[in-house]
Amino acid sequence: SQSKEAARERTERRWNMMALCTFAYGVAVLGYPLVGFFGSxxxxxVALYSVSGCLGLAWGAVYSLVQTCTWSIIPSGVNVASWMGIAALAKVAGCGIGNFIAGLILDHFKGHSGSGSVCLTGYAVMSWFCASCAFLSMVIIRDVRRQELAKLGVADTAL
Structure with a gap:
């Protein structure tokens, strides 16, 4: 039916956009170690501001799409306020844990000169960690997308 097709299109568009923005975030964060190679x-x-701008755009898109996608998977008959509270807690806890681990990585790669600066390798390792988390979350996004399409009675043909 036409409403089923419209629901399928909305679901696919929503989750595809989430995966695309998550991928963009992962790629953008990989740009940070490269900003030290431009000479002057x-x-x-300029490279740092450019990478940061791309990262900020991708992060903002992902952060807002998480809210939209979360609303779309709320089971019927649940206390919406409690459910959204738990979802918000999970989102903030994930950010906190990620920041903590990134801080540990950077702290591990501090220079021994006493200046407190972090060597480029530390930023590369931190960037790879953050990008890996983003790419891993794309697997979760794919699985949730498939479950949502299955609820609509539609087979998911995407990877």
Whole structure:
């Protein structure tokens, strides 16, 4: 029916956009270690601001899409306030744990000169960790997308 087709299209569009923005975040975060290779301080700053802008756009898109996707999977008959509270807690806890681990990684790679600066390898390892988490979450997004399409009685043909 037409309403079933419209629901399928909305579901696919929502979850595909979530996966795309998550991928963009993972790619953007991999750009951080590259900002030290441009030679001059001015070139490095331009690269840093560019990577940070892309990362901010991707993060903002993912963060807002999480809310939309969360609303779409609320089971019927549950206390919506409690459910959304738990979802918000999980989101904030994930950010906190990720920041903690990234801090540990950077702290591990501090230089021994006493300046407190972190070597480029530390930023590369941190970026790979963050990107790996983003790419792993794409697997979860794919699985949730499949479950949502199955509820609509539609087979998911995407990878």
């Amino acid at each position: 301080v001015q070139s490095n700053l």
